[in-house]
Amino acid sequence: MHIPKKTWILFISGAFIALACWLQWSYSDFAFVNLKFDKSQALKIASHFLSKKETIDPSSFKTAITLGFRNETDRYLQKTIGFKQELRFLKKHGVNPFYWAIRFFRESEKEEFHVTVSSSTGEIIGFFHTLENTAERKFLDVKKSEAVAKNFLSKNFGFDFSQYTFKEKNEKKRDNRTDHSFIWRKKDVDIPWSDEADSGTAKLLTHVTVSGEDVLSFTKNNFSIPDGFSRFIQKSQQSGQLLSIFFAIAYYLFIVVATFFVVICRNHLVMQKTKKFFIACGITLFILSILYNFNNYQNFLSSYPTTSSLKIYFTQFIAHSAFASLFLAIMVLMPALAGESFQRKNFPEKKQGGFLHYILSSFRSRSAGSLIILGYLTAIMMLGIQSIAFHFGRQYCGVWTERFQLPQLSSSYFPFLAAFIIGIRASFVEEVTFRLFGINWGKEIFKNVIVAAVVMSLFWGFGHTNYAVFPMWFRGIEVTFLGFLLSFVYLRYGIIPVIVAHYLFDVFWGSSGFLFGQAKPFDFYSCLFILLLPLFLAAIAFVKNKSDEEKPLSYYLGKHQKYNLRVLSAFLNNPENTAGKKPSELKKELLSHGWDAAIIAEALKNSPN
Numbered sequence: 001m002h003i004p005k006k007t008w009i010l011f012i013s014g015a016f017i018a019l020a021c022w023l024q025w026s027y028s029d030f031a032f033v034n035l036k037f038d039k040s041q042a043l044k045i046a047s048h049f050l051s052k053k054e055t056i057d058p059s060s061f062k063t064a065i066t067l068g069f070r071n072e073t074d075r076y077l078q079k080t081i082g083f084k085q086e087l088r089f090l091k092k093h094g095v096n097p098f099y100w101a102i103r104f105f106r107e108s109e110k111e112e113f114h115v116t117v118s119s120s121t122g123e124i125i126g127f128f129h130t131l132e133n134t135a136e137r138k139f140l141d142v143k144k145s146e147a148v149a150k151n152f153l154s155k156n157f158g159f160d161f162s163q164y165t166f167k168e169k170n171e172k173k174r175d176n177r178t179d180h181s182f183i184w185r186k187k188d189v190d191i192p193w194s195d196e197a198d199s200g201t202a203k204l205l206t207h208v209t210v211s212g213e214d215v216l217s218f219t220k221n222n223f224s225i226p227d228g229f230s231r232f233i234q235k236s237q238q239s240g241q242l243l244s245i246f247f248a249i250a251y252y253l254f255i256v257v258a259t260f261f262v263v264i265c266r267n268h269l270v271m272q273k274t275k276k277f278f279i280a281c282g283i284t285l286f287i288l289s290i291l292y293n294f295n296n297y298q299n300f301l302s303s304y305p306t307t308s309s310l311k312i313y314f315t316q317f318i319a320h321s322a323f324a325s326l327f328l329a330i331m332v333l334m335p336a337l338a339g340e341s342f343q344r345k346n347f348p349e350k351k352q353g354g355f356l357h358y359i360l361s362s363f364r365s366r367s368a369g370s371l372i373i374l375g376y377l378t379a380i381m382m383l384g385i386q387s388i389a390f391h392f393g394r395q396y397c398g399v400w401t402e403r404f405q406l407p408q409l410s411s412s413y414f415p416f417l418a419a420f421i422i423g424i425r426a427s428f429v430e431e432v433t434f435r436l437f438g439i440n441w442g443k444e445i446f447k448n449v450i451v452a453a454v455v456m457s458l459f460w461g462f463g464h465t466n467y468a469v470f471p472m473w474f475r476g477i478e479v480t481f482l483g484f485l486l487s488f489v490y491l492r493y494g495i496i497p498v499i500v501a502h503y504l505f506d507v508f509w510g511s512s513g514f515l516f517g518q519a520k521p522f523d524f525y526s527c528l529f530i531l532l533l534p535l536f537l538a539a540i541a542f543v544k545n546k547s548d549e550e551k552p553l554s555y556y557l558g559k560h561q562k563y564n565l566r567v568l569s570a571f572l573n574n575p576e577n578t579a580g581k582k583p584s585e586l587k588k589e590l591l592s593h594g595w596d597a598a599i600i601a602e603a604l605k606n607s608p609n
Contacts, residue, residue, distance in 0.1 A: 001352045001367045001493065001548075003374065011377040018384020025391040026383070029083070033517025034096060034120035035410065039065050041122065042100035046115035049124050050104065056113070061104035062310075064301040067119065067410035070097040073223040075233065075470070076202055078400035080191055093189065093204060095221055096120040103302055107310045111135075116219075120518070124156070128217040137177035137212030142169065145180035149208040152215045163187055164206065179216060181209045186221065193226045200226025233470075240465040240472025247463040258334040258437055261341070269561055269598040270341045270356060277359055278336040282329035285425060289325035292421040293317070295412045332429045339437030345597040346440050346449075351550060352494040354436055362546035369541030371493060372534050375500025378489050382482050382505045389478040401469050409510050416526035419510035423530070427502035434460040434483070435490045435498055449491065457483030500534050507531055557602075564599050572607040583607075 037045070043065055047058040074097050077086035090097065098119040105112035116126030140148070146169070153159035164184040172179045186204040193199040202225055208218040265271055293300075297317070304313050343354040351357040358368065393399030412418040434456050442452025461480030462473075469475040482505075490498045511527030513519065557565065568590070571577050578586060583604050590600050 001371065003370055003493070011374060011381075014384075015377040015380040018381045018387075021384040021387045021391075022380075024387070026387040027516070028087075030512055030516035033098070033513040033519075035067075035098065035513070035517060035519045035523070037100070037117065037119050037122040038520050038523075039067070039100060039410075042117040042119070043102055045117050045122055045124065046100075046102040046104075049115060049127070050113060058104060061106055061113070064103045064105070064298050064304070065411070066101050066298055066302050068099050068101045068116070070095075070099075070223060072225050072230070072233075073097055075400065076191070076193075076223070076225055076229055079229075079398075079470075080193065080202070083394075083400075093186070093221060094121075095204070095223070099125060101302070105304070105306055107306060109306055112306065123220075125221070126217075126219045127215070129214070131211075131216065134175050135177065137214060139178060140180075140210070140212060142171065142180055145210040146182055148210045148213060148215065149180075149182045149218075152208065152210075152218070153206070157220065159206070167205065177211050179209055179211045181207065183207050193229050200228050202226060202229075236470050236472060240467075240475070243462055243472070243476065244466040247459075247465075250459065251463065254433070254438075255331055255334055257441065258338040261338040261441075262334055264594065265338070265341050265596075267560060268341055268596040269556065270344045270596075271337050272558070273556055274337060274340045274354075274356055274359060277355060278333055278340075281336070281428065282333045285332060285428065286325045286329040288421045288424060289328055290321055292418060292425075293321035293325070295414055295417050295421075298413070299411050328425070328429070332432055335433045335437035339432060339440055341597070342440035342444065343436060345591065346443050348597070348601060350494070352496075352548075353490070354495055357494075357548075357550055358496075360550040361548045362544075364541045364544040364546045365548035366542050366545050367548040368496060369538040371496040372500050372538035372541070374489070374493060375497040375534065376504060378485065378497055378501035379504035379508070381485060382501060383508070385481055385485060386478060389481060393474050393478070397471070397474060399470065399474050410513075414526070415514065415523055416511065416530050419507050419527060420530045420533075422510055423503040423507035426506050427499045430460065431486070431490075431495065431499045431502055435486060436495055439487060439490065453487035453491065454484070457487055503534065504531065561596070561599060564596065565602055568595065568599060568603040569607070572603055578607070 043063065050056045050058045073095070074086070077089060081089065089095075096118045100117040100119055102115045102117065103112065104115070110130060110132050112130045114126070114128040114130075115124060117123070118125050150159075150161070153161075161184070164186055167183040167185040169183070170181040172181070184206045186206075189202070189204040191202040193201065202223060204221045205224050206218070206220050207222060209216045262271070300317050304310065340354045340356055343350075344356060347353050352367070352371075362368075390399060390401065409415040409418045409422075438456035438459070439449065439452045442456055443449045446452050446455070457480050458476075460483045461478070462476035464479045465472050465476045467475050469478070486498045486501065489501065507527075507530055511531065514523040514527045572586070581589075587597075587600055587604065591597060
């Protein structure tokens with residue numbers, strides 16, 4: 001496909017404007033990301049902390065380590081004082097919303113340890129020792145227990161009690177011990193939830209629990225959220241959850257429809273020719289999904305209940321991974337096959353709309369390379385549209401967001417690999433489903449491609465309302481506008497640039513914390529590599545410079561198709577069957593009777609009419 005110079009100028013100009021919007025309104029979102037200490041350093045710090053206790057050997061425990069994020073703290077501060085003030089608050093009070101959570105446990109034992117390490121300073125900011133309820137400890141009265149707590153804070157953290165006020169103390173008696181809890185509140189932190197009386201305020205609390213002469217748990221500067229805000233969040237999430245349920249039902253019906261078309265068109269030439277390619281794509285997605293689950297095994301292990309066998313738990317993990325991955329591969333295969341068939345039938349002149357063109361020619365043509373570059377420009381425009389949407393939403397709709405993806409990826413063994421797989425999986429599955437199949441099937445229903453594109457963009461957009469954006473419905477609006485852009489690019493330039501753009505968009509957001517925050521060099525360069533990967537493929541395409549001319553579909557006719565072609569050609573060559581009918585009318589009539597669009601095109605080409 002030749003892309004005119006005017007188109008390049010428009011896309012480059014749009015990308016520059018979008019980049020300026022992103023730098024103005026979204027770049028600051030990464031200012032607080034600080035992963036100076038990675039998971040291996042955090043594990044060493046936690047192990048060293050536990051080894052100070054004479055009765056604990058950290059090496060005798062299994063470990064699970066994940067990156068956590070203080071979601072409620074971030075939500076509350078964004079909502080009450082705004083994002084810019086939140087950054088100042090976090091810096092002033094030395095609170096880092098990102099932390100490493102390290103779990104030390106043994107199979108079939110209740111006793112375990114949880115240590116929380118700041119990802120920015122490497123400081124221990126939390127500790128929890130789980131004991132059997134019947135575990136015995138020396139009895140100390142309240143005053144002596146408080147002295148143990150104060151000594152622990154002073155000795156280990158240089159805790160300045162002059163900046164805090166004593167808030168409360170609690171006592172919990174067990175069979176063979178008494179646990180005493182003490183809470184100190186930081187003096188200058190008191191952020192109200194609302195102007196209403198008794199709505200509650202957020203506070204910074206330091207909590208210590210002492211049993212005998214042992215400290216069982218402590219948290220430093222834990223942000224305490226009013227109950228009113230927690231109820232507000234739960235209520236806000238209900239609309240998104242309801243929309244997600246409707247989307248899930250509609251999506252599965254969507255797959256059923258695609259499967260139906262695959263069954264009735266299974267012998268059509270386009271489907272036969274693309275079947276091997278999409279099966280290979282499904283197998284690749286299956287393998288990548290399995291790899292993704294194993295790469296994120298630490299997340300799974302952190303939830304392991306020690307009352308069950310670790311072998312059984314691991315077996316369940318493998319079974320769940322295999323089933324979910326297989327389900328994904330099958331789910332994408334149906335709309336891919338049906339969509340490719342519809343695309344050739346609806347837009348025979350736009351041969352590069354789907355994958356068939358590249359199967360019949362080559363993926364390593366300069367035309368394909370140009371479309372990859374177009375995908376980069378489209379991805380930048382998507383970032384700009386999102387920035388504009390969120391800027392407007394924050395100004396006028398009370399919108400605020402969460403950074404859920406970075407902790408999810410950072411907990412994996414290789415964050416760049418997790419971001420890469422998420423990008424590949426989401427871009428291919430969603431673009432094939434909602435653009436290649438959705439728009440083409442929608443054209444069949446609505447008889448108008450613009451209406452089809454709008455409906456599918458809305459469907460796709462509101463399928464994302466379970467993401468952590470408040471109010472939840474705003475996420476649907478934002479993603480719908482992204483869908484409008486992707487639909488336009490797909491209808492004009494085909495499937496390659498939209499898959500590339502979607503991949504880059506998802507990978508960028510998954511790895512941006514490593515690119516713009518404080519992170520280790522390996523994470524930075526590996527994330528940069530996966531963002532540049534499509535560009536390397538474009539360079540290979542430009543160097544190879546294969547022809548993008550398709551071999552005619554008639555070249556691939558099998559015995560069954562050749563027989564049907566002869567029958568149809570004989571029918572069309574009879575003037576009594578075609579008298580007074582235009583080729584377009586004949587095509588429409590034959591399609592309504594289930595004839596293969598490729599066979600119809602070939603027969604009409606040889607027809608005297």
